[in-house]
Amino acid sequence: xxxxxxxxxxVTVLTGYLGAGKTTxxxxxxxxxxxxxxxxxxxxxxxIGIDNDLLVETDEEVYEMNNGCICCTxxxxxxxxxxxxxxxxxxxxxIIIETTGVADPAPVAQTFFMDDDVHDAARLDAxxxxxxxxxxRQRLKDxxxxxxxxxxxxxxxxxxxxxxxxxxxxxxxxxxxxxxxxAKIHHTERCQVAISDVLDRGAFELxxxxxxxxxxxxxxxxxxxxxxxxxxxHHNGHAHKHDHDHPDHECGxxxxxxxxxxxxxxxxxxxxxxxxxxxxxxxINQITQIQGPNILRMKGILSLRDDPQRYVLQGIHMNVExxxxxxxxxxxxxxSRIVFIGRELDGAALKTAxxxxxxx
Amino acid sequence: MPVTTPLDIDGFVISASFAGDVAAFASGxxxxxxxxxxxxxxxxHKNGLLCATPSPDGNSLITGxxxxxxxxxxxxxxxxxxxEQPRKWIDIIATGPQDSVAYASGRxxxxxxxxxxxxxxxxxxxxxGLAFAPKGMRLAASRYDGVTLFWVNAAGDPLELSWKGxxxxxxxxxxxxxxVTTMQENALHGWRLADRQDMRxxxxxxKVKSVSWSAKGRYLATSGAQAAILWPFMGxxxxxxxxxxxxxxxxxxxxxxxxxxxxxxxVAIGYQDGMVMAVRFHDNxxxxxxxxxxxxxxxxxxxxKGTRLAFGTEEGAAxxxxxxx
Numbered sequence: 068x069x070x071x072x073x074x075x076x077x078v079t080v081l082t083g084y085l086g087a088g089k090t091t092x093x094x095x096x097x098x099x100x101x102x103x104x105x106x107x108x109x110x111x112x113x114x115i116g117i118d119n120d121l122l123v124e125t126d127e128e129v130y131e132m133n134n135g136c137i138c139c140t141x142x143x144x145x146x147x148x149x150x151x152x153x154x155x156x157x158x159x160x161x162i163i164i165e166t167t168g169v170a171d172p173a174p175v176a177q178t179f180f181m182d183d184d185v186h187d188a189a190r191l192d193a194x195x196x197x198x199x200x201x202x203x204r205q206r207l208k209d210x211x212x213x214x215x216x217x218x219x220x221x222x223x224x225x226x227x228x229x230x231x232x233x234x235x236x237x238x239x240x241x242x243x244x245x246x247x248x249x250a251k252i253h254h255t256e257r258c259q260v261a262i263s264d265v266l267d268r269g270a271f272e273l274x275x276x277x278x279x280x281x282x283x284x285x286x287x288x289x290x291x292x293x294x295x296x297x298x299x300x301h302h303n304g305h306a307h308k309h310d311h312d313h314p315d316h317e318c319g320x321x322x323x324x325x326x327x328x329x330x331x332x333x334x335x336x337x338x339x340x341x342x343x344x345x346x347x348x349x350x351i352n353q354i355t356q357i358q359g360p361n362i363l364r365m366k367g368i369l370s371l372r373d374d375p376q377r378y379v380l381q382g383i384h385m386n387v388e389x390x391x392x393x394x395x396x397x398x399x400x401x402x403s404r405i406v407f408i409g410r411e412l413d414g415a416a417l418k419t420a421x422x423x424x425x426x427x
Numbered sequence: 428m429p430v431t432t433p434l435d436i437d438g439f440v441i442s443a444s445f446a447g448d449v450a451a452f453a454s455g456x457x458x459x460x461x462x463x464x465x466x467x468x469x470x471x472h473k474n475g476l477l478c479a480t481p482s483p484d485g486n487s488l489i490t491g492x493x494x495x496x497x498x499x500x501x502x503x504x505x506x507x508x509x510x511e512q513p514r515k516w517i518d519i520i521a522t523g524p525q526d527s528v529a530y531a532s533g534r535x536x537x538x539x540x541x542x543x544x545x546x547x548x549x550x551x552x553x554x555x556g557l558a559f560a561p562k563g564m565r566l567a568a569s570r571y572d573g574v575t576l577f578w579v580n581a582a583g584d585p586l587e588l589s590w591k592g593x594x595x596x597x598x599x600x601x602x603x604x605x606x607v608t609t610m611q612e613n614a615l616h617g618w619r620l621a622d623r624q625d626m627r628x629x630x631x632x633x634k635v636k637s638v639s640w641s642a643k644g645r646y647l648a649t650s651g652a653q654a655a656i657l658w659p660f661m662g663x664x665x666x667x668x669x670x671x672x673x674x675x676x677x678x679x680x681x682x683x684x685x686x687x688x689x690x691x692x693x694v695a696i697g698y699q700d701g702m703v704m705a706v707r708f709h710d711n712x713x714x715x716x717x718x719x720x721x722x723x724x725x726x727x728x729x730x731x732k733g734t735r736l737a738f739g740t741e742e743g744a745a746x747x748x749x750x751x752x
Contacts, residue, residue: 120474121474123493123516124514124515124516124533126533126534126553128552128553128571130571130592130593130611132611132612133591133592133610133611133612134612141611143553143555143571143593143611144533144553146611147518147553147555148516151475151477151493151516151518153439154438154439154441154455154475154477155438155439155455155456155475155493156439156455157438157456158456158475182611183633183634184634
């Protein structure tokens with residue numbers, strides 16, 4: 068399906084802890100984006116009012132699909148609300164869902180892939196997390212929700228940066244990067260961000276998966292000082308070796324040593340040459356079936372043997388979709404890249420298995 | 428040939444019905460449109476009309492909306508507000524004996540009795556469907572993992588019928604022996620109420636969103652496939668171990684709406700592409716009532732005598748089809 072032909076209603080999901088600034092961002096979108104009419108779905112009417120004609124309150128209802136898979140969860144309240152909204156198609160152009168601070172983003176996102184009616188009517192554009200720079204590291208220590216929200220996000224607003232020191236900010240950014248290497252991060256005060264950086268991202272559209280180079284790899288090239296916060300031994304091809312006995316280095320909360328790392332969510336990124344399609348698809352089907360509950364998100368751009376086109380895929384838990392995207396250009400290197408973000412994944416085993424898919 | 432009186436509706440046709448002799452079409456935009464009465468249109472709800480069902484006496488339409496109101500709309504265009512729950516979306520509604528009306532939003536449902544008294548019911552998870560038993564003030568509420576049966580006027584714990592999964596619509600068979608739900612995963616579930624025997628009805632390629640009992644409750648017609656699927660309920664054990672009828676089979680379009688004739692063994696079938704057919708049970712004889720066009724059929728209703736069929740589509744086409752005698 069070409070992008071122009073996709074007339075489905077775009078949906079933006081806002082996640083983040085209570086007080087991080089979700090409603091501030093929502094009100095900015097509503098007041099600034101003139102000409103676009105939004106249907107806003109909230110889980111609780113907060114203290115800050117939301118100024119919008121079409122505002123729906125729903126009670127979060129997580130449903131397990133009856134297919135025996137514990138990670139195949141959807142939000143029943145969203146299925147119903149989207150169905151109801153589709154009876155008033157003429158009244159709005161886009162949907163924004165503001166989730167509660169403790170909401171698990173996986174069922175929200177999966178609703179747009181697992182329910183046929185919702186999938187036919189609406190497309191998930193992006194998951195946006197608003198993060199309070201001062202409190203997020205504590206949240207990451209205390210809870211798994213904060214981690215899940217960051218792991219799932221395509222766009223992260225590091226908000227309230229005016230209330231944090233430069234050092235704090237760098238530490239927070241590094242902590243976020245360890246969980247999610249490919250989200251776009253914006254530093255904001257009072258959610259001041261260009262609306263185009265939040266809306267119409269096409270983050271789940273296969274046609275728009277352009278590059279999954281983990282952002283921080285690019286960034287780290289310009290970072291001259293000690294980068295232990297940005298380095299991670301699982302990142303393929305990165306040669307920096309962290310020296311634990313570095314005499315001048317004082318261990319602190321910003322460090323990424325195993326003994327300090329409180330995050331259970333990690334990302335793994337691998338590259339390889341042409342893949343054998345049969346071996347690869349057998350493996351990806353198997354790995355997402357078996358490890359689906361632990362795989363939060365996955366993205367890949369693949370070069371399949373004897374195939375003139377790029378193959379792209381993306382997944383949430385065990386829901387994987389993939390398609391041919393376009394011809395490989397002469398000026399680009401044919402290469403296969405895949406990123407897994409997940410909990411308790413065996414990076415070494417994934418790497419070995421991925422490399423075993425390389426065509427002979 | 429059947430004769431069609433067309434009607435343009437502003438909005439998604441949520442329901443078609445007859446209020447007395449007047450055909451009434453509820454639009455998602457908030458108004459009710461009429462064919463054959465003194466009025467052509469009356470505004471009912473702000474913020475959208477979400478659900479509508481005819482009153483059991485067949486003289487009015489009961490509607491719920493995004494403005495939290497529940498209204499009674501008569502064929503002459505009169506609108507009476509029955510109840511209001513501010514800031515709630517009323518998206519489920521059912522009518523029952525003695526002019527009672529049940530409606531729900533989220534985890535709360537209310538029953539308005541004829542006297543105007545309103546009773547509140549709560550569930551730990553959201554209500555997803557409501558249906559009154561044909562006799563007695565008993566209300567079935569579908570929900571995640573089953574159905575809860577409330578006795579509206581009596582104290583005591585409600586009866587729980589459990590079956591894992593998300594249940595959507597709920598319907599009683601006309602004589603009250605069976606309870607059937609549609610499910611999230613392209614199936615129906617049923618209970619024989621006498622002994623709570625479970626019945627599973629599966630094999631649908633799509634979600635079942637429209638169900639209709641045939642005359643005397645002999646069959647339950649359903650959408651969700653490229654034919655109307657009719658499960659036999661005349662035997663002692665309902666459809667268990669029996670194959671359903673498949674009527675109006677088409678290779679190129681899904682059935683979206685079904686409505687059984689009030690007295691004959693015949694069903695009106697609306698398809699994804701807008702086509703409407705009437706099909707007889709015993710010989711699968713088909714009569715084309717409307718050609719494809721203007722969106723999926725979203726509403727069908729026979730009048731009391733079964734000589735006129737009101738239809739509506741998601742894109743606002745509607746009309747009344749009069750069948751030859």
